[in-house]
Amino acid sequence: MTSNERGSPALVVEGVELRYGGLTALRGVDLTVHHGQVDGLIGPNGAGKTSLFDVVTGLTRPTQGRILLDGHDITSKSATRRARLGLARTFQRLELFSSLTVRENIQVAAEATRSLGRTGSRSAEAFTTAQLARTGLTPVASVRVDTLPTGIARIVEVARALASEPTVLLLDEPASGLDPPESEALARLLDTLAADGLAVLLVEHDVDLVIRTCATLTVLDRGRVIASGDPGDVQRSAAVQQAYLGPVYDIPAPAEDRPEPAVSEASP
Numbered sequence: 001m002t003s004n005e006r007g008s009p010a011l012v013v014e015g016v017e018l019r020y021g022g023l024t025a026l027r028g029v030d031l032t033v034h035h036g037q038v039d040g041l042i043g044p045n046g047a048g049k050t051s052l053f054d055v056v057t058g059l060t061r062p063t064q065g066r067i068l069l070d071g072h073d074i075t076s077k078s079a080t081r082r083a084r085l086g087l088a089r090t091f092q093r094l095e096l097f098s099s100l101t102v103r104e105n106i107q108v109a110a111e112a113t114r115s116l117g118r119t120g121s122r123s124a125e126a127f128t129t130a131q132l133a134r135t136g137l138t139p140v141a142s143v144r145v146d147t148l149p150t151g152i153a154r155i156v157e158v159a160r161a162l163a164s165e166p167t168v169l170l171l172d173e174p175a176s177g178l179d180p181p182e183s184e185a186l187a188r189l190l191d192t193l194a195a196d197g198l199a200v201l202l203v204e205h206d207v208d209l210v211i212r213t214c215a216t217l218t219v220l221d222r223g224r225v226i227a228s229g230d231p232g233d234v235q236r237s238a239a240v241q242q243a244y245l246g247p248v249y250d251i252p253a254p255a256e257d258r259p260e261p262a263v264s265e266a267s268p
């Protein structure tokens with residue numbers, strides 16, 4: 001299997017712990033994000049999801065553990081170096097240039113990418129136009145982002161992250177503020193990105209979107225993984241329902257003759 005083959009590991013988190021004095025934010029977290037699919041990460045507020053994003057992208061150094069990108073240990077790499085190696089992320093809080101248009105926000109990233117020689121022969125303008133079309137933002141290309149609804153602004157942030165031509169994209173609650181049609185458009189975009197071979201890690205409270213788009217699902221609670229595996233099976237997990245989802249009634253329980261769900265649950 002080649003390193004970029006669909007379903008092969010793109011990003012691997014191994015035994016990551018993060019401590020701030022007497023506070024432990026992450027406790028031995030293991031997680032794998034795969035090429036050509038969307039993998040989900042959910043959990044209650046304060047579970048450690050954003051802390052994990054910060055560790056993966058190099059904004060925070062883990063107390064223990066390591067991060068592998070396509071098999072290469074990047075634990076000691078800077079955030080800038082990780083971005084150049086193919087990591088990109090969005091933030092829970094919007095991080096856009098509010099006085100610029102949608103096109104200008106994306107073109108800033110496209111020009112930086114072109115300076116690294118990663119846009120091929122296309123100009124930054126042409127590359128930006130392609131990203132606008134890819135994300136459905138062409139109709140609002142000339143609109144200043146500070147006049148956009150929050151939901152659309154989140155798609156702009158996704159498009160700007162894509163303009164860096166990442167191999168692994170980390171999305172921190174991209175559906176926050178989206179109405180149902182916008183959420184469905186986001187789901188279609190995530191499907192397209194996975195089909196294009198991108199590895200996506202999705203943090204999201206919209207469980208319907210997660211179940212709809214994710215090939216695997218990992219659940220964090222108080223800094224540790226309490227379950228991981230197939231999204232439907234994880235949703236039925238007693239530990240997950242107790243910690244986060246509550247009882248699930250819309251997915252039937254497995255029949256007696258069906259194999260046990262492929263879900264790993266951590267011991268308390």
